[in-house]
Amino acid sequence: MSKHDELAKFIVTNVGGEENIRDLYHCMTRLRFTLKDKQKANKQALENSDSVISVIESGGQYQVVIGNHVNEVYDTIAKNYNLQVKSGNEKKEDNAKEGNFISRAFTVMSSIFQPIVPALAGAGMLKAILVILTQLEWLDSASSTYAILAAAGNGVFFFLPLMLAFSASRTFKTQPIVSAAIMAALLEPNFTKLMENTGDIASFIHIPVVLMSYTTSIIPAILAIWLYSYLERFLKRVVPKSIELFMVPLVSLLIMVPLTAIVIGPLGVYTGKGIADGIEFLSTQSGLLTGAILGGGWTFLVMFGLHWGIAPAMINNLSLKGFDTIRPMMASATFAQSGVALGVFLKAKDKKLKAYALSSIFPSLFAGITEPIVYGLSVKLKRPMIAAVIGGMIGGAIAGHFQTTVLAYVFPAITTIPAFFTNTIAFYLISIIISFVVTTVLTYILGFNEGNGATDAETGKTEAEKSEPALQTEPGHTEVTENVYAPIHGQIVPLHEVPDPAFSTEAMGQGIAILPSEGKVYSPVSGVVSLVFRTGHAIAITSDNHLDLLIHVGLDTVKLKGNYFTKHVEQGQRIERGDLLLEFDIPKIQAAGYDLTTPIIVTNSTAYQKVTQTQQKSVDLQSVLLTVH
Helix, strand or coil: CCHHHHHHHHHHHHCCCHHHEEEEEECCCEEEEEECCHHHCCHHHHHHCCCCCEEEEECCEEEEECCCCHHHHHHHHHHHCCCCCCCCCCCCCCHHHCCCHHHHHHHHHHHHHHHHHHHHHHHHHHHHHHHHHHHCCCCCCCCHHHHHHHHHHHHHHHCHHHHHHHHHHHHHCCCHHHHHHHHHCCCCHHHHCCCCCCCCEEEECCEEEECCCCCCCCHHHHHHHHHHHHHHHHHHHHCCHHHHHHHHHHHHHHHHHHHHHHHHHHHHHHHHHHHHHHHHHHHHHHHHHHHHHHHHHHHHHHHCCHHHHCHHHHHHHHHHHCCECHHHHHHHHHHHHHHHHHHHHHHCCCHHHHHHHHHHHHHHHHHCCCHHHHHHHHHHHCHHHHHHHHHHHHHHHHHHHCCCCECCCCCCCHHHHHHHCCCCHHHHHHHHHHHHHHHHHHHHHHCCCCCCCCECCCCCCEHHHHCCCCCCCCCCCCCCCEEEECCCCEEEECHHHCCCHHHHCCCCCEEEEEEECCCEEECCCCEEEEEECCCCCEEEEEECCCCEEEEECCCCHHHHCCCCEEECCCCCCEECCCCEEEEECHHHHHHCCCCCCEEEEECCHHHCCCEEECCCCEECCCCEEEEEC
């Protein structure tokens, strides 16, 4: 089993299992779940994992932030689990309908635009590179080479309505190809040749049609497919099944194409133009203030998923004008977060924190991915977030004041600087450099409370000391300890020999494993059951001295879906050492082909100095399995 398989299993289990997932997609760093019942998700278990940066509930979504390898984990979940969980008689209770109108709208925008962002970014960068090559006279704009490359860059924007229609069909649950066909009709030569100038009037059965150019448009496609989704559901209810295959698309095209040309299209075009003009007005009236608000506040918009409400405006600007002024202003927020990482790296004394800060700088600077910094440093350490807001405001104000522009929809990073090569490139570079430097310096000056052993400048006491569990001291010992007794009869297996990287690499914490000789699990400490997995194959316990333990019966046994396991305790139940927790059928589990090696993990082992393992080859309930110092 690969590390992605184990992480995928861990995440799916802790969002309530496969059957609790209504929908799933991902962005650059996070898995975005829509769940049937959020109460079934175990947020604490997810956030306690070293592989999960943060868990966010926003806009009806349950977002698990895991970093740059999100694509691999997403693919693994898609491969290993069947997420087609809706049944025909199930109510359409999509989480997109949760929350207020604004949060629902942002969720919809996110789901529509996220799939096409890579194509927009790639095509936009190609257009920017062509501008540079022609300005340097390395490429002749009249050559066929330029024409082919220009087509590659322009094609995405020219046919943007088709791509949006296709993507929107997934969000609104309609036929993708029919959705694309509706918008294709407005780009077809017989339609476009009716118009010599924008605003020309044609007619459809004596109904006037205001002709518009729909290439590069955004809003008409989204509105059209939204309305089409209602029409399609209605038609499927009334059209006989025997002719549904051709009749539903036929009637849909007959109704939606004229309706879009007559009403939806012009309304969408004028709305898009109005948004673009409004943004330009704000920038012109006070670019300084607009830039400061965007530069300082963009990180918070991203944290709550609200930035997708602004993304369409950026794309709209690029489509209508060929440039955008919003992205340069918010770029300061990205480089400010990079400054946080550098400031923490320079200031921190804890080696683990320094290593994390250093590793998070590069994805931010070279790919524009800031979530590991935002959730792992800025939010966690608090004061660096203040530094980032100040640095972002200053840089954003500079970019806004000088009307800095960008030629493509890209994530702000060193590698995407060519997209900003306009006549305002100097001001863009100044804005991001100042954001980065100011934030780095302020992060260093303001300092922070390190989460693992660094001295707090104000109290003189370490954070680790403040949160140190009140462990019991054994007679004759000068150091505090707690004993963890064997929960199972069986043979000892060193953790590094467990054939599962999530355990053998100690990614989930230090511990040991047992190969059971009896199908019963007893409590190794006195405390509280913090979690019983729905499938009964694992249980988490918090001891009276705040020690967190995970007992995972077998490897990959979650796939048994609870078969051959019997739970004897419930979450939140008080237990004493030696109480029966679980029973499992060894012969049947082995017959099903599963390894019964059972890891016992101290999941908060980083809070302690040392975890000592038993040297015995076999153990029973009276054996001390682990000693935590």
